[in-house]
Amino acid sequence: MEASESRRAANTIVLSDIHLSDAEPPRPGNPLWKRFRQPDLFIDPSFRNFLEYIHGEMEGPIELVLNGDIFDFDSVMAIPEQPSFPVSWLERRRGLNAEEPKSRFKIQRIFQDHPVFVQALRSFLLRGHRAVFVIGNHDVELLWPAVQREIVHLLDLPDELRENVRFVDWVYISNGDTLVDHGNQYDAYCVCHNPLFPLVKKGSRKSVRLPFGNLAGRFMTNGMGFFNPHVESSFIMSMRGYLVFFFKYMVRTQPLLLWTWLWGATVTLLVSLREGLMPAYKDPMFFRKRIEDAAARSNTSAGALMALRELHAHPAVFNPFMVLRELWLDRVLLLGFILFVSFQIFSFLNVFSPVSAFWFWIPLALFMPAFIFYARSVHSNVYNVQKAALRRVPAMARIAHVKFVVLGHTHREMHSNLRGVEVLNNGTWSPAFHDLECTQPYGRKCFTWIRPLHGRAGGLGGEGAIRAAALYEWRDPGIEVIPRMDVKS
DSSP: OOHHHHTOOSOEEEEOOOOBOOOOOOOTTOTTTTGGGSGGGOSHHHHHHHHHHHHHHSOSOOEEEEESOSBOGGGOOOOOSSOSSOOOHHHHHHOOOSOHHHHHHHHHHHHHHOHHHHHHHHHHHHTTOEEEEEOOSTTGGGGSHHHHHHHHHHHTOOGGGGGGEEEESSEEEETTTEEEEOSGGGOTTTOOSOTTSOEEEETTEEEEOOOHHHHHHHHTGGGOTTSOTTOHHHHOOOHHHHHHHIIIIITTTOTTHHHHHHHHHHHHHHHHHHHHTSOOOOOGGGHHHHHHHHHHHTTSOHHHHHHHHTTSOOOGGGSHHHHHHHTTHHHHHHHHHHHHHHHHHHHHHHHHSOOOTHHHHHHHHHHHHHHHHHHHHOOOSGGGHHHHHHHHHHHHHHHHTOSEEEEOSSOOEEEEEETTEEEEEEBOOSSOBSSTTSOSBOSOBEEEEEEESSSOOOSOOOTTOOEEEEEEEEOSSSEEEOOOOOOOO
C-alpha cells in the first residue's frame, strides 16, 4: 500500500483491550480457577458479528485500528512440548520470557486457541479493508519483527493484501485528524521505557524489556488464578477485602496464597529493577532509519514522533519505594523491622534478668498502631492513570495537529472535550467481570467511530476530510451511541 493511500480513511473504527490469550483448561474440583479465560467466555463470536456488521453498514475500505492489548502475551502459560529454546523453571511456572522465538510461540498459541477471531479478521481483510495494530503494554512483544511476520502468515492473506496489515510502535495518526494511542505510555507502572528501542541484552540473548505492570501480572497474578487481571478491583483491595476474599474462595483451594504472593512480588521487584536499569540495546548504524521507519508507519514525521515521546511518564522502576509500595512489600519490610526491634528489646531485657515471653509482645503492641496507621494510609496509584493521560491530551493534539485523540488501557469508556480536543476511550472487550463466577460483565463493548460528517461516504476519502468522532456500544447485534461524559483533566 502506498504511503499516501495509507493516510486516507473515510471510516475509522478503533477498539482496544481485547486481551486474547491461550485458553485455560477446566480444572476438576476447582472450576473457578481462571474462569475468565475459559473458552465459553471468549468474545470471538461477538467480534466476528461486529466485523460483519460494520462491513454491511459502512462503505469501505474501512480502517480498523486495534489500539493495544489485543493480545495478552503475559498471560500465556503454555509451554511447547519439545521446545527448541531453553526454558527455565520460573518460565514453566509463570510463562515464557519475552525473547523473540518464545514470543513467536505465544502468538502461535493464541491464534490456535482463537480460530473464530482469526477467521473473522481474515475475512474482513479479504474484503479489502485494512487493520492497524497499535502496540500496547500487554502485547509489547509485537515489537518483534518475527511476531509481526507470524501474524501476517497465520492470517493467510494473498500477497497483494499483506500490506493491509500494519504494526505501529505506540501511536498512529489516521487521516490527519485522529491520534490513536493505547495510553500505557502515560502510566508509570506500564510505560515501555523506549518503544523505539525496546530491547535489552542479557548475555547473548536479547529480550523485550517488559514494564513493571507486565512483570507483576506474569509473576504474581499468573499464580493467583482467582484474581482477574482485567478488573483492577479484583486485585486492588483493602486488607479486610483481601481477608474476606481469601476465606470465601481460597482457604481450601490455595491456602498458601500468602507465600505465592510474597515470592511472586519479590521476583517482580528484582526482575523489574534489574531489567529497568539496564541500557536499551541500540544499533547506532540503524538509529536514524529506525526512527524514520517508525514515523512513516505512524503517519507522522520523525520530529513529531520524538516530541510525542517526551510526554511519556517516567518509569516507576526508577523509584524503588514506589514499586515496593505497590507490591505491598513496604508493609512486609516494616512489619519485619517491628518484629526485629521487639525481639531486640526482649533480648536486651533478658541480659539483665530473665523475663517471660510476654515482654516480647509489649513493644510489639506499642508499635502496631503506627504500623496499622501507615498501612491504611497507603493507596494504590493505579487509579490515577486516566488523569495522567488526560493532562497530556491537549499537548498530544497540538504536536500531531489533530482534533481527536483516542485512548485505551484504563478499561474505562469515556468521551469528553478537553480544551477543544475530543478525547475518547474504548473501555475494554476483555473477559472482565465483577464477580469470580463471571456472571456480571464489567463495562461495555465500546468502540470509536470516526466517520464523514455528512452521512455515508464512498471511497477512501481525502486526508484531512471533515469527520466526526463518537463512542458507540456494540450490542450484538446493533450499536448504540454513548452520550459524551464530562471529565476534568
